[in-house]
Structures are given as structure tokens and as C-alpha cells.
Amino acid sequence: MKYWQSIAMLDMKELPTLARHAEQLGFEGVSLSEHLITFTEQYDSYNYSDNQMIRWYPETHWPEPWVQIGALSQITTTLKFLTSVCVLPMHNPLDLAKSISTAANLCEGRLILGAGIGWQKSEFELVGQSFHNRGKRSDEMLELMQKLWSGEAVKHQGEFYSFPSLQMSPKLEHELAIYIGGSSNAALRRAARHQGWLGGQHEITELEELIPALLSERKATQLPIEDFNINVSLFEPSEANIARCQELGVTALYRDAFCDENGMASSMSLADKLRDMDAFAEKYLA
Numbered sequence: 001m002k003y004w005q006s007i008a009m010l011d012m013k014e015l016p017t018l019a020r021h022a023e024q025l026g027f028e029g030v031s032l033s034e035h036l037i038t039f040t041e042q043y044d045s046y047n048y049s050d051n052q053m054i055r056w057y058p059e060t061h062w063p064e065p066w067v068q069i070g071a072l073s074q075i076t077t078t079l080k081f082l083t084s085v086c087v088l089p090m091h092n093p094l095d096l097a098k099s100i101s102t103a104a105n106l107c108e109g110r111l112i113l114g115a116g117i118g119w120q121k122s123e124f125e126l127v128g129q130s131f132h133n134r135g136k137r138s139d140e141m142l143e144l145m146q147k148l149w150s151g152e153a154v155k156h157q158g159e160f161y162s163f164p165s166l167q168m169s170p171k172l173e174h175e176l177a178i179y180i181g182g183s184s185n186a187a188l189r190r191a192a193r194h195q196g197w198l199g200g201q202h203e204i205t206e207l208e209e210l211i212p213a214l215l216s217e218r219k220a221t222q223l224p225i226e227d228f229n230i231n232v233s234l235f236e237p238s239e240a241n242i243a244r245c246q247e248l249g250v251t252a253l254y255r256d257a258f259c260d261e262n263g264m265a266s267s268m269s270l271a272d273k274l275r276d277m278d279a280f281a282e283k284y285l286a
Contacts, residue, residue, distance in 0.1 A: 001246050002028040003284055005277060006233070007057050009033075009265040012063045014273070019072045019079060021230065021274055027280035029080030030252055031114070032069065034087060034125055035062040043122040056265040062275035066103040073107040080233070084198055084254070085116035085181040087213065088141050089134035089190035090124055093161055094168075097145040101172050109174035112229075114198045115142070116181035135186055136160070142178065143196075149176065179227055179231060183210055198228030204241045207232060211248045235263075242284075255280065 005022045007015055008028045013103050021029050056062075069081045070201045081103075088096070099170070104111040107251045117134045118124065124131040140158045147154040152172020156163050180191035180199040188210070191197035197214050199207070211230060218228050231252040245253055258266035258273050 001242075002252040003280075004029045004031055004231070004252055004255040006031045006082070006084065006254050009060050009062075009259075010273075011034075012068065012232055013027070013063045013098045013264060014270050015063075015068065015072060016075055017270060018273060018277075019076055023076050023079040023164075026285040027277075027281070028252065029082055029110075029112075030072075031082040031084040032065045032266075033084050034065045034124065035061070036090070038062075044120045046119065055259065055263050060265045064167060066099040067109065070103045070106040073103070073110060076110075078110075078114065081286055082111045082112045082179070082198075082254075083114040084231075085114045087118035087123075088115045088138040090127055090129050091117055093140075093141040093144055094148070094163075096141070097148045097168060100176070101143070101149050101168070101170070104176050105170060105173050107174075112177045112196075114181055115180045116198075117187070135190075139190065143181055177229070179229060183214075188214045188217050192221050192223070192228075195227070196231060196251075198246070199230070199232035201233045201235050203235055204244050206247065207248055207250075211250070215249065 005018070007018050010018070019030055038054070038056065038060065040058065042054055064087065064174065066081050073081065100113060114212055115138065118136050121131040124134070128139070132270050137160050140160050144156045144158065144161055147156060148168040149172040151167065151169055153165050153167045177195040179196035179198040180187060180194055183199065187195070191214065199210065203212070214230065215225065229251045230249060231254060232245065232250055233254050233256055234245070236253065242253060258268050258276060258285040260266060268276070
């Protein structure tokens with residue numbers, strides 16, 4: 001099992017230091033997330049915390065992930081990058097395809113697209129995208145973006161998007177793995193059709209139900225199980241729970257972004273974050 005460090009919800013000025021340190025310590029990669037804005041008043045329930053409230057503050061940094069990843073890729077050599085997650089249906093697919101392929105080529109094969117369908121209806125409304133058909137649109141977006149990334153002349157006629165024969169250059173120079181986030185039945189089915197599943201933070205008991213269901217969906221696709229990746233984070237990353245993740249077939253565990261005791265965005269100093277990574281690496285990466 002590999003280990004990743006989340007660097008979401010952190011001061012973006014700290015990210016170069018944290019990324020270089022993660023590479024030096026032997027983490028496989030780092031993950032970033034995206035949010036366009038933070039509403040002063042939260043309108044939608046956030047299903048990834050105990051109290052249904054978001055885990056960050058209006059002043060918490062959410063840098064544009066593809067720009068940030070492109071920059072960090074230039075100061076590292078082996079570190080991989082993952083979006084956890086890119087909210088596909090909040091974007092125009094052609095614009096997004098161009099941003100992803102540019103970052104991917106800068107990373108020279110070290111980028112994984114972690115994609116999800118989103119949860120915040122009010123954020124979709126800000127950018128004029130439909131919230132209600134976001135799952136179906138995501139499936140079509142993945143299909144058409146992979147056409148565009150070929151660098152060849154392609155056309156598309158779908159339920160939501162269409163374009164005549166055209167070409168997007170430069171093409172993807174390296175294979176781009178796609179991991180799908182979410183724990184609904186539809187999300188598990190979507191993940192099974194791609195290269196991996198990206199779980200959020202979970203209790204170990206949740207994973208004991210989700211992972212067998214996920215692997216069952218993968219088997220139904222008749223795609224090889226051994227090529228499938230399972231990335232998760234734990235609410236309680238104890239030694240016993242980490243060992244149980246390995247037993248369940250988890251291929252990568254990513255650590256949360258130095259959250260405080262209430263699960264909120266970190267107020268730790270940069271020095272404390274580095275020491276926290278050192279302690280974990282001494283135990284699991286040595």
C-alpha cells in the first residue's frame with residue numbers, strides 16, 4: 001500500500017515546501033481539491049462531516065488545482081499528483097480538457113485525474129451549470145475529453161455536448177489514469193469502468209461494506225481487478241485501521257490535510273506540518 005499526503009485547505013505559499021518534503025520522505029504523491037468560492041452562509045448540506053457543515057473557512061485557500069499542480073510539478077521529479085476531486089460537471093468540458101492536458105504534460109506522467117460529480121448545488125448555479133443531470137454529464141464529459149486528448153481530429157454528438165471535427169493540441173504525452181470519487185452505487189459503477197476509486201474520509205466499518213461492493217462492480221465490467229486502484233482516507237488512521245485497509249485491498253491511503261481535533265482546516269504552523277509528516281514517514285515509509 002502506498003501513502004499520499006493531502007495538501008488541500010492549506011496556505012498556497014506553503015505548498016512548494018510541503019510537496020518537496022513529501023517527495024523527500026517517500027510519499028507517492030500529494031492531492032489537491034477544488035472549490036471555486038466559499039459562501040458566507042452555507043446553503044447545502046455537506047455529507048462528509050459529522051455535523052453536515054463544511055470543514056473550512058471563507059479565508060481557507062483553494063488555488064486552481066491545474067495551475068497549482070503544473071507549478072509543483074516543476075520543482076519535483078518523482079512526486080505524483082491527484083485531484084480529490086475535480087468536480088467535472090461544474091466545468092465546460094473543452095476548457096477543462098485543455099487545463100487537464102496542459103497540467104498532465106507538465107507533470108510528464110505523474111498526474112492522476114480524480115473526478116467527482118459534486119455536492120454543492122449553489123456553486124453549480126453560480127456558474128450556470130445544471131446540478132440535476134451532473135452524473136450523466138460527467139460520463140459524457142469523460143468520453144469526449146478522452147477523444148480530445150488523443151490529439152487527433154475528432155467529433156462528438158452526445159446528449160449534452162456536440163462539436164464538429166476538430167483537434168486539440170498538444171495531445172496527452174502520457175497515459176492519464178482516471179479515478180472516480182463518491183460512495184453512491186452510481187459512483188461505484190462509474191469508478192469500476194475506469195482505473196480506480198477515490199474514497200473520501202471513511203470509518204473502517206464503511207470501507208468493509210464499500211470495498212466489496214466496489215470490487216463486485218469491477219468484476220461485472222470484466223476488466224482486470226489487479227489493474228484497479230483503491231484510494232481512501234480514514235477518520236481514524238490507527239495502526240489497526242491502516243492494517244485493515246491493506247487486508248481489504250486498498251492500494252493507497254492518503255492522509256488528511258493536517259486537520260484539527262474538530263476535523264476543521266488546519267491552523268498548524270508549517271514547521272508543525274513538516275514534523276507531522278516526518279513522524280508518519282518514520283513509522284510507515286522507512
